[in-house]
Amino acid sequence: MYRLLLIISVCLLSVTVRGQDTYFYGYVKDSITELPIQDVHVSTGNEDTSDYTNIHGLFVIKAHEGDTLTLLRVGYFSQKIALKGTILSDTLHITMVPKTHELESVTVSSYSYEDYQADSVDRIRYFEQAIGYAKPLFDNANTGAGIGISLERIFSHRQQNKKRALRLFQEVEEEKYVDFRFNPIIVHSYTGLKGDSLQQFMNKYRPSYKWLRNHTRQVDLLYYINGKLKKYFKR
Structure with a gap:
């Protein structure tokens, strides 16, 4: 009888421990530009436990050790992260690889x-x-x-x-x-800038909506970036 109670108690304890959810925090960045990626869908396969990265590439999700996170974003290869081992000790740092192609000798995002x-x-x-x-x-x-x-x-x-x-x-x-x-991948490909430098350049020389609507060709944008790049390095 005592042995049966012991077995039941151990089973219940295992279920309880397994069912204890923990909040996991993560940061997602682009492998080429090293900039944060916004709107990445992060899930454990359960819609009740999913999140989207914010403008800083950050997310928080409720899960437990042993789960597998799936990261999805248009224009990027999907990523799967197993929640186990030493990665659980701190914020998850995840790098996603963009799907790219060559256009006019410049690498651009496949986000069409x-x-x-x-x-x-x-x-x-x-x-x-x-x-x-x-x-x-x-x-x-x-x-x-x-x-x-x-x-x-x-x-x-x-x-x-x-x-x-x-x-x-x-x-x-x-x-x-x-x-x-005016996406980070095309600006990085043409300027060679990445990380903070790329972000500063894009913030400072971000073209207006009106200008882009009046200059719809890819080459127009490249000439624009080239002109701003000269000012950036001259500074």
Whole structure:
């Protein structure tokens, strides 16, 4: 009887220990640029335990030793990390390798215009759901950032909060377009900068949305980077 109770107790203890969740913190960076990667989906296979990296490449996820983290991001090879051994003693430092190809002698990200458009559509759908607008606010004409926005539909209403939300959404879409064109991989490939130096260069010489829309060719962007690079090194 005592032996049976002992076996049951050990089994229950094992289940309890196994079930104790721990918060794991991680940092994800690009293997080429050494910059943090945003919007990496980190999961353990359970949707209740997943997270996305922020602008600093940081994430936090609830899991336990023995789980396997899966990291997914468009334009990067997927990564799997087993939560065991010495890696559990500190923040997880993870490097993801981008899928790249050669274009005009410059290495660029494989995050294509189609990928950018798909992400834009997802953001639009989320925005429409968030503001509770029954009719589509957007048309299929690509007149600006992402999908064309039917302004007359929203401006015909008196709901000022929705107007402000739409303006903010437009600003976000424009920033996403600049991020897509002026991405770290192409800037690194042309300048050789990486890490903090690359980040400083991109922050200082980030082109405007209007300029990029008026200069859609890849070579235009390369001439732009070249001009700014001369100023950077002269400084």
